[in-house]
Amino acid sequence: LQTLLSHLATEFINIPLENSNDAINRLLALIGEKLEVDRVYIFSYNFEANTMSNTFEWCNKGISREIDNLQDVPNEFAPEWVATHLKGEIVAIPDVSALPEEDMVRQILEPQSIKTLITIPMILEGECLGFVGFDSVTDIKEWNTNEMTFLHVLADLLCNVTDRKRKEEALRNREAYLKAIFNNVPYQMWLKDTQGKFLAINQPFANAFDIAQEDEVIGKTVYDIWPDNQAAHFDDQDKEVMETLKQKTVEEIVNQNNSKRWFEIFRAPILDQNSVLLGTTGIARDITNRKKA
DSSP, X not given: OHHHHHHXXXXXXXXXXXGXXXXXXXXXXXXXXXXXXXXXXXXXXXXXXXXXXXXXXXEOTTXXXXXXXXXXXXXXXXXXXXXXXXXXXXXXXXXXXXXOTTOHHHHHHGGGTOSEEEEXXXXXXXXXXXXXXXXXXXXXXXXXXXXXXXXXXXXXXXXXXXXHHXXXXXXXXXXXXXXXXXXXXXXXXXXXXXXXXXXXXXXHHHHHTTOSSGGGTTTOOGGGTSOHHHHHHHHHHHHHHHHHTOOEXXXXXEEETTEXXXXXXXXXXXXXXXXXXXXXXXXXXXOHHHHHO
């Protein structure tokens, strides 16, 4: 078990998050075969909806899959089970048939032909994310101390992977929100690194330069899209912002698309949480009509 655990821990530390689902499925299969159980699975709790859902499942040969039947199961079907997990404690049922016939848990488990069950809560920073469970269908199983210790470590490992996935998904969602804001601002906007290379542009910027795909300008500089004298002027303004670490706003005439237009251009440094300079951002607003009024 120690060798297997070391192997699994190493794989999960290095696995890219986009491949984590496959890795979890492999892990469940390895554990099921090694511990000689019939079904291994993961449930996630949704305490806002007060439900639990089966998210991953491995079944031994000849054992029916239950994952499709175990979605959005009301927590009220097994309140003691949920309460035990919330305290960070395991739920162990050595013999399902020994439970009272009217017991709701027995009524859930018997149709799945489960004889012995054990579930380990997945606790992260005091929050119960769900649990990993192990079913014995063909025979009643007795768990020894080493196996129980292994299951706890396994639950912690899965919990860490789940936490990484949640944080990655939250980051992607945040990036999507910011991208939506970025593209819906009606002015030209851009982000550049400290070398003056474009990191991102919004849709109005792309429209102004007839750029079909953002990738066409990413990694390029103002010298790639403006005449040299105009590019040098903009480059000097970016450098000033990076040197002073202060915002800069100017109103000036810009020759864009063979037309002289007045623009209000705002530039600012981009700093990380440690005040290290990452680059610059800018917004250009066409104020020609205001100037002519």
